[in-house]
Amino acid sequence: MAVAGALSFIGVNAMAGFVVLMLAASTADATAARVLFGLAALVSAGAAFGGGWALIRLRKPVWKGFGLGLMIGWALTTVCTAGFCTAVNPYLYTDTFGMAP
Numbered sequence: 833m834a835v836a837g838a839l840s841f842i843g844v845n846a847m848a849g850f851v852v853l854m855l856a857a858s859t860a861d862a863t864a865a866r867v868l869f870g871l872a873a874l875v876s877a878g879a880a881f882g883g884g885w886a887l888i889r890l891r892k893p894v895w896k897g898f899g900l901g902l903m904i905g906w907a908l909t910t911v912c913t914a915g916f917c918t919a920v921n922p923y924l925y926t927d928t929f930g931m932a933p
């Protein structure tokens with residue numbers, strides 16, 4: 833189930849990340865885009881680690897594996913995309929879309 837959890841996180845994160853990028857690209861306010869990326873990072877990590885922790889606490893093997901998979905999915909996504917898809921890359925808050933600080 834860990835593989836299913838990781839793939840679930842990656843799939844949902846890809847869809848949510850696309851929405852966040854489109855919203856950030858459509859705003860003219862650089863501060864609003866940075867706040868949007870920050871909120872996306874918090875929600876992404878919160879869903880992976882908070883949801884994973886809650887599922888692990890159920891103490892059922894199937895849900896424990898799925899919860900670990902959510903956390904593993906977040907880590908793999910962050911490492912493999914250099915933090916862009918989980919909004920933890922500092923570049924998103926400084927130079928994205930031509931927004932100089």
